[in-house]
Amino acid sequence: MTEIELFRARADEAGAAAAGCDLDNVRERHLRSQAAWEAMAVRAERVATQRALNEAEKEARAVSF
Secondary structure (H helix, E strand, O other), X not given: OOHHHHHHHHHHHHHHHHHOXXXXXXXXXXXXXXXXXXXXXXXXXXXXXXXXXXXXXXXXXXXXX
16 A cells, blocks of 8 residues: 555545544544545655656656766
8 A cells, every 4th residue: 555545545534434423523623634634645646746757857867868
């Protein structure tokens, strides 16, 4: 399981926990947790994409010399 998949799974778990809550404050806590996990997944995707671009540039520069 990749880091991104882990973050998405935790977000899904928090969402499911929120759906099953009767107490408003607990539901809100789970929803905040879900949003935080989702933000971490988005950030990790952005980092992975940028890392791949950087590696491609580095390889292109190495080939051109």
